[in-house]
Amino acid sequence: MRDSIATIIDWVYMPFKKIVPPETFRYAATGGANLVLDIFLYFLVYNFVLKKEILNLGSIAISPYIAAFLIVFPITFFTGFLLAKYITFTSSPVRGKTQLVRYAISVGGSIVLNYLLLKLFVEVFHFWPTISKMFTAVFVVTYSYLFQRYFTFKTGEIKGRKK
DSSP states (O other): HHHHHHHHHHHHHHGTTTOHHHHHHHHHHHHHHHHHHHHHHHHIIIIISTTTOOOOOOOOOOHHHHHHHHHHHHHHHHHHHIIIIIOOTTTSOOOOHHHHHHHHHHHHHHHHHHHHHHIIIIIIIIOOOOHHHHHHHHHHHHHHHIIIIIIOOOOSSSTTOOO
């Protein structure tokens, strides 16, 4: 399956090879696919599972847009890691276990960004939750790519230092 996905991405990459490095394109493709999955699942959970209602867990009540994020997160955490490890950052010299720990740290930052930006867009700017999730994704994807490339999988150079 990994080879099939990589072959398709590499075929689509052909027209862009002079303007985008292959690793960046693969990240955009796999991250984009994971993002579409994330937004689709978020929409389903928010609208049809939670029915836009507060999730009451007894001693804590969670707003439906945050609860939807928390429910969808474990799914896209693992799909994102697997796509990054086996499709995007395949040249990483970092061991798999270390990658997973670093990926979890990276995702921890993504969670904080998601939470704060969702709160900002929904509660301050009064945007619809799904639209807020889309805006939030732009910021989180940028952060995530930089963190993964230069820390989690360490495939990029930093200020002239080699990989």
